[in-house]
Amino acid sequence: MFWALLLSSCVLSCGGGRASAPSDTSGAGGRGDGGGSAGRDAGEDVSWRDILGLGVDLSDSAFQDLCAKASAREAGIPPGLEGGMDSGDEPDGGAILIPAYAPRRGPASARVTMVEFGDFECPYCGAVEPTVKQVLATYPNDVALVFLNLPLSIHPYALHAAEAFLAAACQGKAWEMHDQMFAHQQALSDVDLDEYAQVIGLDVVQFDADRSSPEIANEVAQDEALASSLGVEATPTFNLNGFWVVGDQPYSTFQQVIDQELAVPVPDAAVDSQ
Numbered sequence: 001m002f003w004a005l006l007l008s009s010c011v012l013s014c015g016g017g018r019a020s021a022p023s024d025t026s027g028a029g030g031r032g033d034g035g036g037s038a039g040r041d042a043g044e045d046v047s048w049r050d051i052l053g054l055g056v057d058l059s060d061s062a063f064q065d066l067c068a069k070a071s072a073r074e075a076g077i078p079p080g081l082e083g084g085m086d087s088g089d090e091p092d093g094g095a096i097l098i099p100a101y102a103p104r105r106g107p108a109s110a111r112v113t114m115v116e117f118g119d120f121e122c123p124y125c126g127a128v129e130p131t132v133k134q135v136l137a138t139y140p141n142d143v144a145l146v147f148l149n150l151p152l153s154i155h156p157y158a159l160h161a162a163e164a165f166l167a168a169a170c171q172g173k174a175w176e177m178h179d180q181m182f183a184h185q186q187a188l189s190d191v192d193l194d195e196y197a198q199v200i201g202l203d204v205v206q207f208d209a210d211r212s213s214p215e216i217a218n219e220v221a222q223d224e225a226l227a228s229s230l231g232v233e234a235t236p237t238f239n240l241n242g243f244w245v246v247g248d249q250p251y252s253t254f255q256q257v258i259d260q261e262l263a264v265p266v267p268d269a270a271v272d273s274q
Contacts, residue, residue, distance in 0.1 A: 095242045096230070098146050101166070101219050103174035106136060106144025112241050112261050114254075115146045117227050119235040120162065120181045121155035121188060128236050128248040129182050135254050142262055147178060149223040150235050157188035160211070162220045164193045167211035168202060176200040 096115050098104075114135065118125040135143055149165065151158030161181050168177035180196035181188060197207045210216055227233075238245040243257045 096226070096239050099148075099219070099222055099226070101169070102146050102148060102223075103165070103169045103178075104144055104146050105175050107141060108144070110139075110142055110144035111266070112139070112143045112258050113146060114143055115148060115239045117148050117150040117223075117232045117235060117237045117239075119150055119152050119155055119158045120165070120178075121158040121185060122152065122235045123185070124248040125236045126182055126185045131249070131251050131254065134251050135258070138255075139258060139262075143258060147174075148226065149220050150227045150232065150237075151220070151224075152235060159220065160190065160193065161188045162223075163211040163216050164197075164207075166216045166219050167207050167213075168197070168200070170210045170216075171202050171206065173200050173202060177202075 095113075098113070098115065114132075116125075116132070132145065136145060147165070149162035151162045164181065165174055165177055168174050177196060177200060180200060181193075184192065184196070193211075194204055194208065197204045227237075230239075234246055236247065238254075240254070240257045241261050243261075245253055245257065
């Protein structure tokens with residue numbers, strides 16, 4: 001349990017959490033240090049031995065920052081760049097150019113597009129899923145969800161699950177497969193995926209052919225490349241009209257961003273076209 005708590009706060013595994021506004025600075029990618037470091041300078045070497053000897057509250061923000069520094073040092077990331085994306089490090093313009101193949105849940109006319117970089121085996125993606133559903137239920141006409149795949153290497157079934165999601169999209173049932181896999185995160189083997197395909201009414205032979213195809217592999221690779229170009233390394237990471245929300249955040253965090261976006265007046269031209 002102790003190590004699980006350590007990993008939950010490290011951006012190189014599954015997501016910790018914070019929200020930030022779009023940046024006015026240009027350039028994609030980058031990782032910024034978000035806060036203090038339990039009395040240590042950002043440039044000072046930090047190891048897991050340092051952390052284990054601290055004896056501090058695991059939920060303390062200074063402890064979490066030190067944890068991130070230790071993971072970064074082991075991964076070879078330069079000091080000061082270990083905290084994940086923060087305000088000032090987002091891509092120019094904020095909003096993401098969504099690939100045409102990416103499944104969309106919600107109306108095309110939605111004023112807020114919530115892009116999630118996720119991993120079907122990531123427990124934090126699973127934990128935030130009820131919050132995502134609450135957002136969509138609360139704003140059925142104003143928010144649409146796009147799920148982009150970022151299967152982490154620490155999760156052995158995540159890549160095949162990502163392929164299954166996109167293969168189900170070929171038969172118009174991406175979100176049914178999405179929901180099945182998040183409902184059964186501990187069972188994502190090939191046999192399990194075929195079972196879910198049957199449950200949601202897919203042609204299983206076609207499904208298996210699609211998910212092993214080079215086209216689907218290329219789409220997953222494009223999702224990963226997009227994440228890399230934006231500096232996204234943690235799952236889940238969300239982008240809402242250019243606002244970044246990282247980790248298993250509460251509903252109120254998403255609500256604040258969405259309400260802020262919806263409060264912006266719609267240009268007359270946009271109103272006339274609806």
